[in-house]
Amino acid sequence: MAKAKTIYVCDKCGYESPKWFGKCPVCGEWNSAKEFSLKDHSETKSIRANEAGMEAPHPRFFDINSATKLLEEERIKTGINSIDELLSGGLIKGQVILLGGEPGVGKSTIALQICDSIARNSNNDKRIYYISGEESVGQVGLRAKRLGINNEKLLISSETQIEDILNEIDPNKAQLIVVDSIQTLCSVDIDSPVGGIVQIKAVVEKVRIFSKKYGIPSILIAHVTKEGTIAGPKLVEHVVDTVIYFEGERTTDYRILRVQKNRYGPSGEITVFQMTSNGLQGLSEDTFLTYSNTPGNIFTSIYEGTRPFNVQIQALVSRVKMTSGRRISHGVDVRKVIIISAVLSKHLNLPLDFHDIYMNVSGGVNITDPGCELAIAGAILSSFLDAYIGNVFMAGEIGLDGSIRPAVNIQKRVENAKKLPIDLIVIPKASIKNTNVKSTQNIKIETVDNIRQLFN
Numbered sequence: 001m002a003k004a005k006t007i008y009v010c011d012k013c014g015y016e017s018p019k020w021f022g023k024c025p026v027c028g029e030w031n032s033a034k035e036f037s038l039k040d041h042s043e044t045k046s047i048r049a050n051e052a053g054m055e056a057p058h059p060r061f062f063d064i065n066s067a068t069k070l071l072e073e074e075r076i077k078t079g080i081n082s083i084d085e086l087l088s089g090g091l092i093k094g095q096v097i098l099l100g101g102e103p104g105v106g107k108s109t110i111a112l113q114i115c116d117s118i119a120r121n122s123n124n125d126k127r128i129y130y131i132s133g134e135e136s137v138g139q140v141g142l143r144a145k146r147l148g149i150n151n152e153k154l155l156i157s158s159e160t161q162i163e164d165i166l167n168e169i170d171p172n173k174a175q176l177i178v179v180d181s182i183q184t185l186c187s188v189d190i191d192s193p194v195g196g197i198v199q200i201k202a203v204v205e206k207v208r209i210f211s212k213k214y215g216i217p218s219i220l221i222a223h224v225t226k227e228g229t230i231a232g233p234k235l236v237e238h239v240v241d242t243v244i245y246f247e248g249e250r251t252t253d254y255r256i257l258r259v260q261k262n263r264y265g266p267s268g269e270i271t272v273f274q275m276t277s278n279g280l281q282g283l284s285e286d287t288f289l290t291y292s293n294t295p296g297n298i299f300t301s302i303y304e305g306t307r308p309f310n311v312q313i314q315a316l317v318s319r320v321k322m323t324s325g326r327r328i329s330h331g332v333d334v335r336k337v338i339i340i341s342a343v344l345s346k347h348l349n350l351p352l353d354f355h356d357i358y359m360n361v362s363g364g365v366n367i368t369d370p371g372c373e374l375a376i377a378g379a380i381l382s383s384f385l386d387a388y389i390g391n392v393f394m395a396g397e398i399g400l401d402g403s404i405r406p407a408v409n410i411q412k413r414v415e416n417a418k419k420l421p422i423d424l425i426v427i428p429k430a431s432i433k434n435t436n437v438k439s440t441q442n443i444k445i446e447t448v449d450n451i452r453q454l455f456n
Ligand code: TYD
Pocket: 101, 102, 103, 104, 105, 106, 107, 108, 109, 110, 143, 146, 147, 275, 276, 277, 278, 279, 280
């Protein structure tokens, strides 16, 4: 058995040090150092071995073909189509999922729906354990009643001490464990406030080890604020297998779930739900798209997972007197808007500096995919010129020299865009070489090389 290793962790920012510190050298907080003991070192090692399907703890080499087979296990389908797609087919034995989002966004609701769906779809007598430190057993029961959930395989507890809880779970009987939320549970080993970083780390580590040891998937719910200021969940992302966040605006009923990390499938997958009186219902990706004959609207797609996701970019460009124009953006990094408007100003000789530019993405989706840059430029130009150019889809990247460059997976983006009632698709000229995209009777495809051509 390896010797227990003690480290000190700042309870405010998560800074780790092998030595005790009075003042955190990173965030400057006094007396925030908490002792954190990694007793589980040897256990982690045996879990790794166990995961690899061998008797612990003799490290061994596998040939690549048998290594490939180790993860070709059957997935446990949740039975909720959009969740299964998000998880590349379902849950894997021992998979640890972090499910984050703002309070009230629907984390507990979707978790309970997943539990119910798995319970209904499995024809074994295995149990699903839902640990609710957040709400009492009665409150969870009430929510379950509202959702029409009454499966006896679903067991609820509102205990908050992780060791007690894990002792109560029969590893041979458990099919899934849900912890709601990691900020409300605590470990006996840790002497620091519940919800603090050190407790969160300890709780996550205990559940993770249990999950891996017995091959039981677990969903760990975490509260995150809009600014992501609660550092806790962020600091455990690296120890879990999969990270899924709710994003988008809470002011509507629509909810977007996005996979930020996945060790068992591609990340970047997005799916849309609507909060209804019967819980969260899966929706088609085109839910947020609107068709109006006003300037400044361009369709594009995000391609971060295995499939494109259609979105709509809206720009409003309005002239200002005296001061230089502001750039305000939701869904697109404002620095991207500044760069693209600078490129347009410079290469097209447009007075955008004397205009405010407001940018928005439908449904509150966040875009980082550079393939959306052409659409951003198109939306700015359309609004600046006050010109409605029909329902147009654009995909491509923009260089500082005003060149328009290929976006990845243009073929699939175009195929997906053709499902929309659009008139025109604009893509980079260079993209046409490697694809066989063709105009149809209703949808024309045009190619551009640089923003001058786009403007024209
Ligand atoms: P919840 O899942 O409790 O959010 P979280 O766990 O992320 O804090 O969702 C809370 C909101 O969802 C709450 O405002 C009520 C609403 N809701 C519905 O509209 N329909 C439903 O069927 C349920 C269960 C909740």
